[in-house]
Amino acid sequence: MVFAYHNVGCRCLAVLLARGIEVRLVVTHRDAPGENIWFDSVAALAAEHGLPVMAPESPADPALLAGVRDAAPDLLFSLYYRHMLGEALLGVPRLGAFNMHGSLLPHYRGRVPVNWAVIRGERETGASLHHMVARPDAGDLVDQQAVPILPDDTARQVFDKVTVAAEMVLDRQADALAAGTAPRRPLDLTSGSYFGGRKPEDGRIHWTRPAREVHDLVRGVAPPYPGAFTTLEGRPARVLRTLHRSLPTTEPPGTVYRDGDRLLAACGDGRALPVLHLEIAGQRVMPTDLPGGRLRAAA
Numbered sequence: 565m566v567f568a569y570h571n572v573g574c575r576c577l578a579v580l581l582a583r584g585i586e587v588r589l590v591v592t593h594r595d596a597p598g599e600n601i602w603f604d605s606v607a608a609l610a611a612e613h614g615l616p617v618m619a620p621e622s623p624a625d626p627a628l629l630a631g632v633r634d635a636a637p638d639l640l641f642s643l644y645y646r647h648m649l650g651e652a653l654l655g656v657p658r659l660g661a662f663n664m665h666g667s668l669l670p671h672y673r674g675r676v677p678v679n680w681a682v683i684r685g686e687r688e689t690g691a692s693l694h695h696m697v698a699r700p701d702a703g704d705l706v707d708q709q710a711v712p713i714l715p716d717d718t719a720r721q722v723f724d725k726v727t728v729a730a731e732m733v734l735d736r737q738a739d740a741l742a743a744g745t746a747p748r749r750p751l752d753l754t755s756g757s758y759f760g761g762r763k764p765e766d767g768r769i770h771w772t773r774p775a776r777e778v779h780d781l782v783r784g785v786a787p788p789y790p791g792a793f794t795t796l797e798g799r800p801a802r803v804l805r806t807l808h809r810s811l812p813t814t815e816p817p818g819t820v821y822r823d824g825d826r827l828l829a830a831c832g833d834g835r836a837l838p839v840l841h842l843e844i845a846g847q848r849v850m851p852t853d854l855p856g857g858r859l860r861a862a863a
Contacts, residue, residue, distance in 0.1 A: 565589040565637040565657075567623070567645035571723070572691075574604040575731045576643040576664055581613060583738040588635040590617045591628065593646060602788040623647045632656050639741060642696060643730075651698050659744040661696040664734065666726045668708055669694060670756025673701035678726055679719045680759045683784035685776065688712050689722065691730035693737060695748060701758075704748035706741075707733045715808040718786040764790040769803060771818035771861055772832035775810035779837055782806045796820060796859040802843045803829065810835035818861035822854040 568577050569592050580587055590610040595601050610617045620628045623645075629652055632640075640661040642649060654661045667677035669692040681689040690710040695703035709729035713722050740746045767785040769778055769792050782792040782803050791802040806829070815821060815830035820839065822828075827849070828836040842849045844859075 565591070565632060565635050565639075566641045566643060567591045567649065568606045568641070568643040569593050569646060570603045570606075570644040571727045572644040572664060572666065572730045573606045574609050575727050576641070576734050577606060577609055579731055579734045579738065580641070583735070583742075585639075585738065585742060587613075587615055588637055589631060590615050591623070591645070592617060592619050594619045600788050623649050623653060629653060629656075638744075640696075648700060649696065654696055654698070659741070660746070662706065662741065662746070663694055663696045663701070663703070664730050665692045665694065665701050666690075666723070666730070668692060668710060669701060669705060670751040670753050673753075673756055673758040675759060675761035677759065678723045679762060679784050679789065682713060682717065682719045682722055683780050685780045686713055689726060691726050691733050693730075693733045694751070695746070702751060702753060704750050706746045706748070707737050709733045716783065718783045718805075720786065720788060767792045769794045769861075771830070774833040775831040775835035775837050776808065778829070778831050779806045779808050779810070782837075794818070794861045796844055796861050799845050801845075801859075801861075803839060803841070804843065805840035807838040807840065810837050812836070815858070816860075819858055820854075820861070821858040822851045822856065825851055827851050827854070 565588050566577055568590060592606040607617055618628060618631060632653060633656055637657045638659045640657040642663040667681060668690045672680055678689060688710050690708055692708035693706040697703040709732050711725040711729050737746060767790055785792050786804055791804050793802045812834060813830045813836035817830055817832045819830040820827060827839040827842060829839050830836045
């Protein structure tokens with residue numbers, strides 16, 4: 565049986581079906597009101613294949629546990645399902661429970677691992693399939709696949725790569741999983757890292773930081789995520805795309821100014837980032853909108 569959501573959930577469910585693995589039950593989430601639903605629907609994919617679907621508010625729902633026990637699965641998968649699964653659920657499948665995580669474990673355990681990897685300037689990340697235990701992202705590793713993070717990749721672009729990596733890992737291990745012979749390699753959690761979730765307000769730009777850190781924040785929360793934000797001349801603004809090739813500047817941090825046919829934003833290390841997409845009060849600002857002028861933000 566499969567607990568799944570988001571694009572990773574869809575693509576990995578598709579792998580199981582393509583490999584002829586019988587899926588007896590799919591558990592997913594109802595889309596949250598107000599959330600930007602830019603990703604594919606696990607419920608829709610399951611419906612296309614005539615699979616039974618449940619969407620309980622909590623995986624601790626007694627009806628869900630009863631449904632899982634009735635399904636009597638050999639294998640249980642958590643594929644970008646958003647809730648932790650309790651020990652009662654994990655103990656049901658005969659051949660074990662497995663989670664697909666969007667990082668190279670043991671690094672970036674926890675929430676939104678792709679966004680954190682981009683924000684922290686990593687050069688690679690990936691997808692890891694591991695045995696599930698009660699502690700999050702801590703069970704023995706089955707397999708993982710690395711993908712590169714290019715200097716101007718947004719979190720969405722990296723997430724698309726991680727989705728393919730997850731598909732590759734699950735396809736590679738499908739036969740071993742079905743046979744109950746999936747590899748086990750203990751994770752050294754002392755050499756890894758754990759990160760919590762992020763809120764929209766965590767996208768505030770601190771202009772006194774070096775240009776590279778500002779750039780990594782901008783691309784790590786770029787749409788379809790909420791975007792990096794600031795205040796320019798007292799008006800709310802979002803910086804949605806920048807380039808990593810910064811230039812020297814004498815402007816004070818937090819100054820957005822025109823340089824020929826481009827916009828630049830001064831940061832705390834004496835470098836300025838090229839700004840490809842700036843919005844002020846919801847309206848896009850082009851270089852020609854600042855003829856010789858400057859906009860200043862609080863550092």
